[in-house]
Amino acid sequence: MTTAASGTPRPSSPAVPPTARTVLAFVNTRADGSGRHELFGDGDSFAAWLAERDEFGGETVVTDADAAVARELRDALVTVLLAHSGDEEGLGGPLLGAERHLRRVGSLYPLATVVTADGAQLTSPQTGVPRVFGTVLAAVTTLAQSSDWGRIKACRNPPCHFGFFDRTRNGGGLYCSTGCGSQVSMRKHRRRQRHDVGTPPEA
Secondary structure, three states, X not given: OEOXXXXXXXXXXXXXXXXXXXXXXXXXXXXXXXXXXXXXXXXXXXXXXXHOOHHHOOOOOOOHHHHHHHHXXXXXXXXXXXXXXXXXXXXXXXXXXXXXXXXXXXXXXXXXXXXXXXXXXXXXXXXXXXXXXXXXXXXXXXXHOOOOHHHEEEOOOOOOOOEEEOOOOOOOOOOOXXXXXXXXXXXXXXXXXXXXXXXXXXX
16 A cells, blocks of 8 residues: 555554454343343354354354353453553452453353464364354454454443554554444533533633
C-alpha cells in the first residue's frame, strides 16, 4: 500500500488470522444492550449455534449443562480480552478468577500436536462438545504464542464488550466501532458537565 502523495510504502492494517476468527465467533455469543441475544442460553440454542459452524465440528448433541460450561468459558475469555483493552474494571480479582478458570478448563480438555512437513498445529483429539471447547483452547493457545494475541480484545464500552480484532497499525484500539467510542466520549462529557455544575464558583 502506498500514499497518494509521495508513493512511499505505508504500513497496511494486519489481517485477521483464522484463529482469531474462531475465538471471536465463540466469545461474541453474549446478550447485550444493543440487541444481541444470548446464544448459549440452553442446550438447544447452543446446538443451533454449533450446527452452523464447521470449525467447531458442526452439528453436535449438547445439554443445558454443556451450555453452562460454554458460558463460563466464554465469559472468562471475555474478561481476558477486556484486559487487552486496558479495562480497569476487569483487572485484579476478575482477571485472576478468569485465569484460574481457564487453567482448570485447559486441564479438562487437553490438546494434541499434529506435526507435518509444513509445520505443526494444535488440535482437539476429542469429539462432541469436548472437541468444541478444545478447538477454542487450541485457537487461543496459537494466538497467545503469536504477536496477534494482544490485538484480540473486548470493547471497553460497558454495554457492549463485543470481541474484535484490533487492526489499527499501533494496536491501540479500545472499541469495536466508532459508535461505541462516541458513546463512551459522550458519557465522559456528561459526567464532566454534571461535575462542573455541582462545583461551587471560586471565591
